[in-house]
Amino acid sequence: MSDFKNIFIMPRHLITCWIFTLVFLTACTSEPVKNRDQAEVKARSQPRKPTAAAVKSYGLGGDQATQHLLSADTFYQAGDTQAAEKELDLINEAELSPDQRTKFNLLDAQILLSMGDAEQALQKLKIVRPVLLSTSDKINYYQSLAFANLLMGDVLQAVSARIRMGNLLQNPEQQQANIVAIIDMLSVLPEESLNQHPEVAGELKGWMVLAKILKQRGQPDVDINSQIQQWQYAFPGHAANAGFLQAYLATPLGENQAATADQATDSEQTTGMIAVLLPTSGAYAPAGKAIKEGLQAAYRLAASAAQQPLSLKFYDSAQDDIVSLYQQAVNEGARQIIGPLVKEQIQTLAANADLSVPVLALNHVENLSQNNLYQFGLSPLDESDALAVKAHQDGRQSALILVPSTAQGQRIGNYLTESWQGKGGIVAGMQSYDPRQHDIKLKFDQLISSSNYPSGQQPPRALFLSANEETARELAPQLKYHQNIALAVYAMPTIYSGRPNPTKDAELGLFSFCDVPWLFDGYYSGPLSQAALQNSWQTLPDSVTRLVALGVDAYNLIGKLDQLSSTPYSGATGKLSLNGENRITRKLVCAQFKGGVPVATGYAE
Incomplete structure (x- = not known):
């Protein structure tokens, strides 16, 4: 195989185009x-x-x-x-x-x-x-x-x-599945990569020629049958025999892949399944859709690795009483449950259900603890802590806090205060602004003028900011007048939509923020990276795209919950670990805008 090294290297963001077609390769x-259900592993046996x-x-x-x-x-x-x-x-x-x-x-x-x-x-x-x-x-x-x-x-x-x-392989079904996998892998290579090369010979050459022929399926005025006959003459005895090709060509284009994917992710298997309680209707439907995209992508990748994962079965949590829905999933064979998403439903489930099957809830409710209930979400607690760590590493000693005058804004203000004081920092002032009144520049000036320092001296300062991208752009010009007072801005990740916009974000060069690794090249790569899953998230609203990463991690964590407290996991949403309250905490990647594009500077840890 060394003769072929680096001849054809496929960009990683294209891998997902074919990886979904390999779902049916669950046993080679x-x-x-045996089903690798990690959550079922209890006390360690000798x-x-x-x-x-x-x-x-x-x-x-x-x-x-x-x-x-x-x-x-x-x-x-x-x-x-x-x-x-x-x-x-x-x-x-x-x-x-x-x-x-x-x-x-x-x-x-x-x-x-x-x-x-x-x-x-x-x-x-x-x-x-x-x-x-x-x-x-x-x-x-x-x-x-x-x-x-x-x-x-x-x-x-x-x-x-x-x-x-x-x-x-000796089993005919496994042989056929392997043949399909090879054809599907080669089918997404560019045509120039499938042309004959002197370095490629033997059986591999036959596969590449066949893949080039099959890429023409569905094109008008192309005689596939005659090309196949010529191929069979040129490569007698090849593994892709005539019987297989006849069956393959008789199947409508794409039908096998679609049918297999639906069956694998939506049907209950005799070995049990993972129940997913997500809203598919109502106000939270876009969020539910984004998480589902991530879950399905992670499932299909696991299936392509022949891991025989438990199937996913989805339940609409917007339509039913959450306790009854949980019990229904358990009765139908759920071994693990992912969801719900809405905080009120998590509280209801914790208060009224006997959680005999472990639940990975996709949000965080403070001061809530229940056996077999794990909480995992894109919590501002982690984001606030990351900003405090980053500012402390940068040598900042005092902080000003500017947040929206909303209930959520006040909570974030409290999180930032607790995180910063926990690092030994001084909070010199806090101010709220009204996003509807566009008064953030005025409130910022008031915050600067009213800041209080016990020692009477002004140490290197940080501005902790909670704002969306539009509001941050309103404030950016005002900050230029305060560069001479050593003020650095550390913003919550809401200032970044998740999609680079150099023109509009060019003014945000003063802003640092900490976010999920999934957004940054080099921090979460491979077939589940943001680039690889772009077909899954590009049609989603910006406000929910990060939830695709949450779905990816939720699937990968559901079998590792009993290990997470001692063995952290590097996921799409951060470096993940389990704290004493059964909440999955996240260490995030920090970045700073340069030329209107976020450039990662490393993890905040």
Whole structure:
């Protein structure tokens, strides 16, 4: 495969175009992988001792290292990657045999992939010696190699890995699913990348020629059948045999993918499902739609990795009593529940329901605690704390606070005050403005003139601002007159719509803000990044686009809730951890406008 490295590198923002078509690839090993329901893992069991048959199947010796390897594999298959990682940590790599070291590196790579670290996983996979693996582990190896390359955007290397995996598959259905995956991956490459190259030969060349032919489906005046006949003559005995191609061409374009996606995300499976309580009607419907987009994208990516995830089943929380809806979902087989979104419904659920199934609520209600209830939202608590951390790191000692004269504005003012004083800072004054009266410049001047410093000296100051982008633009010219008094502006993320607008935001060069990593290149990349999911969020209102990232993280966290307090998770909405109140807290990325475009400066931590 090294001969093809870097010939065709696919931009990561295009990966999602085909990743959704791979939903049906949920089992590529010779035996079905058990459902990896991490939330179902309760108290940690002792590592099981390998049987003689199990040791023989791996070709390993019956020593302690083998026991740890088999225990790690058992935990990994059960979805408990944290326990699997701990088992690997108990192994001294220097004492491993070549067979053991190969198994160790494969497991390590699979664990890294489950955490989304494709780059490190690839480094591990490069030193795996597949010749030392059993057939089932060879399949796992090539499957992991394919998925890691997909996450890195290298489609051709991923296809090469799937070709090798296909030669190991014995089940006809799995062989056919692998063929479809290869065709779908190649189908989104630009046509110039599918042209014949001297570096590409053999079976891979046949796949590329076939993909180029199939890209013409649906085009007028194109004789697909004659081209297929010529292809079969040129590549006799190719894995994409005539029987498969006839069935593939007989299916209407796009029908398989759409049907499979609907079935996978909206139907209940016998193994249970994840119930999602979101509003699909009413005032909160746009927010519900954005979260659903993120959930479905994360689900489809998990399914494409052959993880056999639980299916998603959506319930309209705007139409029913939330307690009855919760009970209905439990009765219908929900193992985990995501939602509700509205604060009042979260309070009602906590007060009136016996939460036998864990709930990941998508908002935050203060002073609310209930067993099996976890709260996760884009809370201004985290945003206020991030601003305080950033200003403190920048050497600011006192702060002025300017917020809207609304109930939400007053809450944010209190959050900013508590966060800043918690860092040892001085609050020299707070002022409220009325967004409807456009009086923010007047209120800012009053705040400056009335600020109070106990020592009588004016230390380096911060202005903590809560405003939307339009109001921030009103204030920006006024701030230019105060540059000589060492005043730096730290704004809540509401000043940024989430879409760069250099013309209108050119005046915001004085403003820093802290926001979700999903918005910034280099901080959350891959097939679930903002660029990759642009088809999902571009038609949504600016006010809800960040909720796509919330949906992505909600799906990825639902199976890790019991681990999150000790093992933070780097997500689309921040570096996430669980506090003592079962609230998921977020560390955010800070940025400053330069030329009207936000430029990230790093995490506030």
